[in-house]
Every structure is written in C-alpha cells, then in structure tokens.
Amino acid sequence: MATDSVHAKQSGTFTLGGDLPVHRLGYGAMQLTGPGIWGDPKDPDEAVRVLKRALELGVNFIDTADSYGPFVSEMLIRKALHPYPKDLVIATKAGLTRCGPNDWRPVGRPEYLRQQVELSLRHLGLERIDLLQLHRIDPKVPLEEQIGELALLQKEGKIRHIGLSEVTVEQIEQAKKIATIVSVQNLYNLAKRDAESVLRYCEEHEMGFIPWFPLATGALAKEGGPLDELAKRHQAKPSQLALAWLLKKSPVMLPIPGTSSVAHLEENMAAAAITLDPADFDALTHAV
Numbered sequence: 001m002a003t004d005s006v007h008a009k010q011s012g013t014f015t016l017g018g019d020l021p022v023h024r025l026g027y028g029a030m031q032l033t034g035p036g037i038w039g040d041p042k043d044p045d046e047a048v049r050v051l052k053r054a055l056e057l058g059v060n061f062i063d064t065a066d067s068y069g070p071f072v073s074e075m076l077i078r079k080a081l082h083p084y085p086k087d088l089v090i091a092t093k094a095g096l097t098r099c100g101p102n103d104w105r106p107v108g109r110p111e112y113l114r115q116q117v118e119l120s121l122r123h124l125g126l127e128r129i130d131l132l133q134l135h136r137i138d139p140k141v142p143l144e145e146q147i148g149e150l151a152l153l154q155k156e157g158k159i160r161h162i163g164l165s166e167v168t169v170e171q172i173e174q175a176k177k178i179a180t181i182v183s184v185q186n187l188y189n190l191a192k193r194d195a196e197s198v199l200r201y202c203e204e205h206e207m208g209f210i211p212w213f214p215l216a217t218g219a220l221a222k223e224g225g226p227l228d229e230l231a232k233r234h235q236a237k238p239s240q241l242a243l244a245w246l247l248k249k250s251p252v253m254l255p256i257p258g259t260s261s262v263a264h265l266e267e268n269m270a271a272a273a274i275t276l277d278p279a280d281f282d283a284l285t286h287a288v
Contacts, residue, residue, distance in 0.1 A: 010058075017160070030065070038100060039069065040072055047260060063210065066094050082124075093165060095135035110146070120132075131182070134163070162179050183210055207252065240271040
C-alpha cells in the first residue's frame with residue numbers, strides 16, 4: 001500500500017470523555033527512549049521524525065508517561081510537535097517510578113502524583129493534560145487517596161480527564177465512586193486476552209480501551225500459522241492484521257502501536273486501511 005494513501009482516520013473515530021474525538025489508531029511513545037525504557041534514544045533525530053510523521057499520517061492521539069525515560073518521551077514530544085495542533089490529544093501517566101532500566105515501581109502517594117503531574121505539564125509544555133492515567137494502583141496507598149488527588153488536580157484545571165491502567169472491573173468501579181473515569185489501558189492483543197471482561201465493561205460504559213503491547217502475536221505469526229497465511233492473502237504484514245483485528249474487535253478499542261522507526265510507523269499505520277471480513281476475523285479470533 002502506498003504510504004501517501006494511509007491516514008489514521010481510516011481507523012474510525014472514538015470520543016474520549018464525550019468531548020475529545022480521536023482517530024482510533026494512535027501512537028504509543030514508550031519506545032522513543034533508550035534500552036530498558038531508560039535514558040535518551042540512540043537516534044534522537046529519528047525520534048523527532050517519527051513523531052512528526054505520525055501527525056502527517058493522521059495520528060491525533062499520542063500516549064506517553066512520565067516514567068518513559070523518565071521524562072525523555074514527554075520532552076521529545078514537546079521538541080517535535082510543540083506548539084501542538086488543536087486536535088492533538090496527548091495522554092500521559094503518573095504512578096510508576098523508575099530506579100533503572102526495566103525497573104518499574106508503583107508509587108501512588110498523593111504528593112508524588114501531584115509532583116509528577118506538575119512535571120509532565122512542564123515537560124510537555126501544556127497548561128492542562130487531556131488524559132492523565134494512573135499508571136498503576138499502588139497497593140500501599142488507599143485508592144481514594146490516589147484517585148482523589150487526580151480528581152483534585154482535575155478540579156484545579158490541570159487535568160481534563162482521568163484514566164486507569166492495568167486494572168480489574170472491580171477496581172474500575174471503585175475508582176468511579178471517586179471520580180469520572182473515561183479510559184482504561186490494559187495489556188491486550190490477539191495472542192493474550194486476559195482483559196476481556198474489562199474490555200466488555202468499557203464497551204458497556206462507553207469508555208476508551210487502550211491495549212498496550214498491541215502487536216504481540218506469538219506463534220500465530222509463524223510461517224504456516226493462521227496469521228501468516230492470512231497476511232499473505234491480504235498482502236500485508238502479520239502485525240498489520242493484528243492491529244486490524246483489534247480495530248474490528250471493539251468500537252472502543254484504541255490501539256497505540258509504538259516504534260522508534262519511521263518505516264515501521266508507516267507500516268503500522270497502514271493497518272487503518274485493512275478491513276477484515278467476518279470469516280477472517282473469526283478465524284483469527286478462534287486461532288488462540
């Protein structure tokens with residue numbers, strides 16, 4: 001497929017929180033950092049090119065976090081894209097602290113969450129964060145204190161909407177007693193669907209579901225496997241079909257495939273133009 005024919009709007013639109021319309025195929029900015037999601041990228045110029053190209057391809061939903069780098073991803077977004085287009089929605093997260101490469105530790109103390117939101121505002125060059133997601137629930141801190149602080153920041157005008165990450169249906173319902181929750185970001189892909197009940201809940205309550213690690217395909221993509229065979233028939237990559245499957249799976253699904261390469265970005269975005277017929281969708285659904 002020619003790159004100039006690809007546009008993220010082909011993936012459809014979802015409105016976050018009732019007032020933030022985004023193209024459903026977005027971009028996840030975690031991989032813009034160094035190894036272990038730590039430090040600066042090997043090629044900062046390519047990282048900037050990736051972000052600029054994402055917007056050219058119609059992406060208007062970018063997902064990042066204070067802990068990516070830490071802060072490296074947020075600062076690259078500002079460097080590449082600020083001043084931002086009016087329709088660009090930048091979602092970030094707070095609640096995981098870093099002690100080194102691949103080291104992630106939940107910290108949900110209210111004062112820490114407030115500090116990180118203030119730093120994200122500064123690093124992104126924003127006056128208000130469109131979507132702030134609690135990166136993980138800290139089991140050592142009462143949930144009402146964690147969500148309560150985000151609700152207070154929302155009341156102060158520093159957060160527009162609140163989301164959650166890696167939660168159960170029960171935890172979502174607990175959080176909703178404290179604040180309005182508009183999205184959930186859980187691990188979900190063609191090969192791993194443990195969050196199926198959470199996805200169904202998001203559909204029922206018109207909440208965005210943001211699957212992280214959306215491109216994992218496992219043995220399905222091996223030569224001769226169901227994804228491999230279907231990809232050849234569609235003249236597409238297995239990863240593109242994995243994204244197309246997610247988009248067809250649910251109208252609230254907002255995949256955010258990440259990459260540090262312009263070529264890979266263009267390949268991912270081409271998935272927006274792929275339409276799986278019911279038979280192909282069912283074949284992939286039941287292949288696991």
